[in-house]
Amino acid sequence: MMDFSQLKDALASRSFDLVAEICDELMLQVASRGINFQQEWPYAIHLLGHIYINDLNSARFLWKSIPDGIKESRQEVVAAWKIGQCLWNRDFAGVYRAISAFEWSQEALDLVNAFRESYTKRTFELLVSAYSTINVTDAALFLGMSEDDAINYAVQHGWRLDSAAGMLEVVKPKVISEQKLDSSKLQRLTEYVFHLEH
Structure with a gap:
């Protein structure tokens, strides 16, 4: 009998970034004891855990190690x-289609929704760095949203809409840079303070 309490706690507390590591550790422990765990192993959650932290190499390795019988019998x-x-x-749009195309179990649903949210945020950040303007259709495709939702999302994040052209103007976030004191100014300041004190 396997103890999935740590995994259940991570899912319940929405500590999704720990799911893959917990599953990996537990799988190693169980395998080292020679226990046949394949029938009751939460493969979907394990895969989603790696996907959540964007560890695609580990997700691919796990997928390849899953027995064909499990793949055939478990749609999730x-x-x-x-x-x-x-x-x-x-395939940005494909990610969203794959998420929407399946009716996820209650156990996986929160993890999938959290992944979708973080993926949308990461994709949006990529758009900010890659574009100065983007048409509404493309933005909607990248973000997995309807055009209206993509416009609302972008505008909420400071972008501007040119509705006549059907374009979104990407507004880069203001970067607050630290002022650096160059060494010659520091030297002059030191000399000035020294002069005042003596």
Whole structure:
């Protein structure tokens, strides 16, 4: 009998970044004891844990190690890997389609939704760094949203809409840079303070 309490606690507390590591450790422990764990192993959660932290190499390795019988009998495992395949192929819209195409178990749903949220945020940050303007259709495709939702999301994040052109103007966040004191100014300041004191 395997003890999944640590995994259940991580899922319940929404500590999704720990899921893959917990599963990896538990799998090693169980395998080292020679226990046949494959039938009760939470493969979908394990895959989603690696996908959540964007560890696609580990997700691929895990997928390849899953017995064919499990892949054939558990649709959620295949659905989780479909997300991984889309990520691997940089199919932005496909990631969202793969998420939406499956009715996730209650156990996986929060993890999938949290991944979708973080993936949207990461994709949005990529758009900010890559574009100065982008048409609404492309933005919606990248963000896995309807055009109206993509416009609202972008505008909430400071972008401007040119509705006549159907374009979004990307507004880069202001970067607050630390002022650096060059050494010659520091030397002059030191000499000045020294002069005042003597």
